[in-house]
Amino acid sequence: MTLCVHSLSAQYYFYDNERLEPAVLWEAGVSVGAMNCFTDLGGKKGVGKGFIKDLNGQHYNFAGGFYVGALYHQTIGGRLEATFGRVSASDNVLEGDMGAAKGRYMRNLHFRSKIAELALLAEFHPLTLFQSMAKEPSYFSPYIVGGIGVFHFNPEAFNGYTWVALQPLRTEGQGFPQYPDRRPYRLTQVNFPLGIGVKYEVSALLNARLEIVHRILNTDYLDDVSKQYIDPTLFSENLSHEAAAQAVKLADRRQELDPSVVTTEGSIRGDPKHKDAYFTIQFKLSLSIGRTRRVKF
Structure with missing residues (x-):
């Protein structure tokens, strides 16, 4: 004899009919994949475009993580x-590209x-709302996901022999009294993830899952580039001798390609x-x- 249990909070698992489905199902997992960014630097050749149209595929990097x-x-989940x-x-x-992208x-x-x-995320699986109308629920479940997160970053540049953290160099005069409107940017900030995914019940x-999540940021300094070049003589007035030397070299690198270039205060460096x-x-x-085996007699 088989003991059958039916309630508002549980039903038989629809794959093997051997496990009960709780109202709240917990999940713990790992993630592997790739990370890329949209910043002022790089992009596709030609005239600069917006969002994904300007994405350059040469800068994908490994990303991983874990979640519960x-x-x-x-x-509905979180x-x-x-x-x-x-x-x-x-x-x-x-x-x-010596045309529209030459300046970049x-x-x-x-x-x-x-x-x-x-990040703290919420997800919504819309197709499950129509499962009662189907003969059998689908193994696949597309969903949308969004929420709020905290992230830490620290942009660096290679100076010819080592990688140097850029934020302390104040490459655009952040924190200098000569530029009171430019505050030093924080390396830990809030972001807003938003994305789509599809879930497959293997067993x-x-x-x-396969998931694409875009992070909306409230900073233009992920790459340490946002506004205009500053007067390079101000670095020595506001930084230590060593930091000023690094800042002069890394704030404006056009001279490495064209030694005749002279840094002019106010000329375009980024797009704020x-x-x-x-x-x-x-x-x-x-x-x-949380799925438990049904009891048999």
Whole structure:
């Protein structure tokens, strides 16, 4: 004899009919994939475009992480997720374009930065609302995801023999009394993840996901580039001798390609009208926690 249990909060697991489905299903998993960014540096050749149209595929970097979460009736859920990766960009990807992108190539700047992020996310699986109308629920469940996070970054540039942190060099005069409107940017800030994904139930205990999440940022200094060049003599007035020497070299690198270039205060270095951003494309593998075997007699 088989004991059958039916309630508002549980039903038989629809794959093997051997496990009960709780109202709240917990999940713990890991993520692996790639990270890339949208900043003032690099981009595609030609006239600069907006958002994904300007994405250059040469700067994908590894990203990974782990998460725990819960899903209510397979429809609405939340999770806490840690993600670690790296972003980078360089104007030298535009080499050979002597047309519309020549100015960006001649700017000759680059950066890299490690990213450490902790995010609280909500997800919604819309197709589960229509499962009662189907003969059998689908193994696949597309969903949308969004929330709020905290991330840490620290842009660096290579000075010819080592990588140097750029934020302490105040490359655009941040914090200098001569530029009272330019405050030093914080290396730990809030972001707003937003993305889409698809979940596949491999078994009663194992889930696989493919997810793309874009991070909306409130900073234009992910790459340490935003506004205009400053008078290079101000570095020695506001920084130590060693830091000033590094700042002069790394704030304006056009002379490395054209020694005749003279730094002019107020000339364009970046575009402050658009904030920076980064995103991940990740494969996720997780264990479902809470499905219990049905009792048989």
